[in-house]
Amino acid sequence: MPAYRQILQYQEDGIGLVTAEMIVSDTFADLFIPAGFIDVDIFDFNDSVKDLEEATGVQKEDEFEFSMHAAKVSTADESACFAFILQSESQIRWVATFLHETANYTSADRDSMEFVGKIRPSASGTDFIWHGNQWETDPHPHREWKLKAQSFGAAVLDSINLETETIEGVSVTGIINQIIADSAWVSANIVDKQMFIGDIVGTESVELWILRLVNFNSAMEKLRVLAEARIQETIPGFSLVFNSAYSGFKFETLDYAYRIGGGSSADLGTYYKISGSPSGYANDVKIFDANSINSPFVSWFLFDPDFEDNWQKGNNDAYAFKGRKNLTTLLYKIANNFGFYLSFKYISNGIEVTFSPSASIVSEPVYIKDAVKGSINIDAVEKSVNKKYKGHAHHLAVEGADCYDVKFENDAMMATTSKDMVADKANSELLPLTTSPTFVSYFEDRGGFIWQRDNYVRTYPHNARVLIDGGLASHDSNVFTHTSIYIYQGGYIYPASSVGAKVDGVETWFPKIADLLNAIQVRGDQNYKTKYEIEAPYLCGFSLNSNGSSPSWKNLKLGSLITLDAVDYAVYSIKRNYQEHRTNIKIVNVSKFAFIEQAVTPLPYSIPSFGTLPGESVAVPDSYGIAGEQVYAFNVAVIGDDGKYYNAQDIQEHHHKFVGFFLNNALTGENVNIKEYGDVTNPAWHWTVGLPVWVRVGETTSNVSQSPLTAKDGSHVLVLCVGVAISSNTIQIKLIRDRKYA
């Protein structure tokens, strides 16, 4: 088990002797044994890179780049080391770098570790010399190889496959497959949870159960145990720790869940309220704590799309967690879903995976000794119209309070909405989990295989078992995957219907997680428009004190605050070049107006975790775009297939196209601002407070109304409820219903 070491020393101006150590071994523990190394001199240390994703603040994988040159090989040990490194193509080669700032240091001291990871199984090389005669086929080139190492945490978890795969000719069971195969665990953890029980006034007694749920934290704990055992096969004694944390987001549930149809087409906006349900309650969600009552629940079909041989299993695969590349990817996706910042921290023979609310990225101020380069870019303050994130409840319903129709029981004929969702998938990233209180409506059975398509017998939540007056309703087999986060509250389970985050100290609710994440993207664009890149000719010239005392490379971290000319910036990229002894830093201004020297607020990383965002008023648009026709302020806006914005109408073509409210008039081709979430106020409105607001056409001055479409009327088929009047002239934007008559 060789462990090779190379050291690089230099005298840093103002610091003294600095020693960079690079240690390579095939045994992880050997990286940290401070003796017995075989010293070599074949490597060039290049860059060590640590980055946050600019828009979201999510940490990317740390990387360390180095090269090795065959011409430097002059001893048998160096030759062996050279070959040893190249074996990283097929074998694990761990690498750690240490940066010591004192003349007397302890080799492989964890406190001075700058990077630890695994050499990637890919490399690029350049030949400098060929040997032998012309035409010979074995020139034995002298080659310089460039290699990269990925950070330890990601490297270890990258190797954990979720789905069973054939890796290097060997079938490796995915850890999710391992859970599925653990029938005892499945039996003990897959549960049906009661959603509602009580009397619907004047009609009947109803009991609702949401079927085939799993405590999300219990499932993650099971994944953790299996992943830890897998890693221990390579690294004995390894510990994988998941630190529990409260989400950066809060979740709300609906207060209605069930509707009885009958007669002519009913008012689709009238649903029976569940007395005592926690609507509007800002539910905290805690992740990685299997014992917490704040654990979310999710559909078990996300783990096992083939569970119970359900009749939609072919369509479940696209939403299955197994589809993620590996455990690292899954953790990143989940972190994003719950408003977390994901970090991997090396601990003694193990790693801690921590989800932190995004605001905690920001750390203490740091002072830079000096710089040799500084370049600043200030772009126009604009907002992107791109929507990176989309959510689907499943293949028939989008995220939000969507509704889909079925004929009867498990008959496969449905009034699908999937056609509308194809475009979503093309250019967007689908979220693994959503806020989707999806409903399913059953057509009236007229007998003889005829169903009354504009009349619904009942409407109730997806994946629900319905007991009416004590008996099992006949509509109980419609059970398949669903991406909603379910909140367990007061002994009952509810699908999350909206997600909240504080904006400028004010709780703001978004109907979908995708909306919130896209809003983060937009805000990120605002705040990152002023970018500053600094090259400091030091590795160690960073102090926590304004007098420059105790400088150290360790003081500079992702998220460090740097103040320059009274403007606060946050570090989002660090690149240390060992060979050139320099540090390249990318920092971002938190204020979009910093370049005109207005007062700024030190608020880096504008993730809307509670209490961290700059001001927001109802007049501030959330996006902008190009009007596809003449549009009017305070009309409801939809987005067309051409990416332009139109006045919403209650027609089939506008199903699932709701965006928000226009904030200004615009002619065709002109820019128009759009309010997508929060409240919108129009002095000209006179609403009845507390009632929902619907998209209608035929109104004289507006396309919004408090009178819903109650029956199909020619081309008027869309029942689109876009918010609730919270005052006579203010609407709280909230997508409550987006469905159409068949």
Place this chain on the structure above:
Amino acid sequence: MIYLKYGTTAMSFIELDWKSKPELNSISGDTLRGITFEHINNARRNYDITISADAIDTQAKYDFLESFFCNGARAVSFDGTNYIDVVMKSGDFPVDWLENARDLPQVKFTLRAKNPGITRATGEQLMNSSGL
């Protein structure tokens, strides 16, 4: 007297002259504030050596010097015991012929210490107690 060696082949010469001077390898520049910084990577010793035609009095000695030039694993010693690993600049063999006489070759070259010194990369300790 100097002792030259490549691989395991060694030979001594009475040099006409040799001088030693340090070579410093550093990264320096001016910051945006105009302050100069200098990071010292390493310092090593160079040896300028001239071997006169008198000392190259046999074909074997001349051949050795050519082989010394063309082979790796070179070393130089000033006491015949303690050898210092050295490298040479590539290029033409550094020979001049005095008075353009073919039998009066004078070889003049610079040997560069392979290792930067006892205290590696430490500018303050450039020489040992012998001044080498």
